[in-house]
Amino acid sequence: MSKAPVRGFPEAEFAARTQKAQALMAQQGLDGLLLLTEPEVRYFSGFHTLFWQSPTRPWFLFVPPAGKPIAIIPEIGADLMRRTWIEDIRTWSAPAPEDDGISLLTELLSPIAGRGGSIGIMKGHETALRMPLGDYERLMDGLPG
Known part of the structure; x- marks a missing residue:
């Protein structure tokens, strides 16, 4: 019986992608990057x-200035x-x-916002917020500064 082929990329690939994004974030003065869509x-x-x-369930990935x-x-x-x-996987019962997940996201981002940091989100072509606008407004209202 043959084994199924390995799918995906090795961890080193994801680490390299993250490090490249973190270098670009540093150039742009970003203290984090909030990702919201499947791709x-x-x-x-x-x-x-x-x-x-499921279009009703948000999923978030935050890229910090360093680390995973x-x-x-x-x-x-x-x-x-x-x-x-x-x-570091933080969950809520959905x-x-x-x-x-907004309270978990607010808890994560508040220290950055509180010191005047900048958090990037995608906003170009083929991107989407992928959370209700009301949740986004609650997040913005919940962050200091």
Whole structure:
């Protein structure tokens, strides 16, 4: 019986992608990068799941200025995310319309915002916020400064 071929990229590839982004972030004066869509999250983590087909559940990946990205995801995806190179995985029990991960995201980003730091998000062609506008507004309102 033949073995299935290995899929995906080695951890070193994700580390190199992250380090390149972190170097570009430093050039741009960014203290972090918040990723919200399937292609962005997969590019930096290798996380592959059909859960993206649910349009109501947000998934977040934060790239800090140094070190590995941090996942803020629904608990249902934690087991799969643990199979990637990501170590810091923060979860909530979803769906939770009153707080779909926003408090976890606010907790993570508040120290950066509190010191006047800048957090980047994608906003070009073929990008999307992938969270309700109300949640984005709650996040912005919850961050100091």
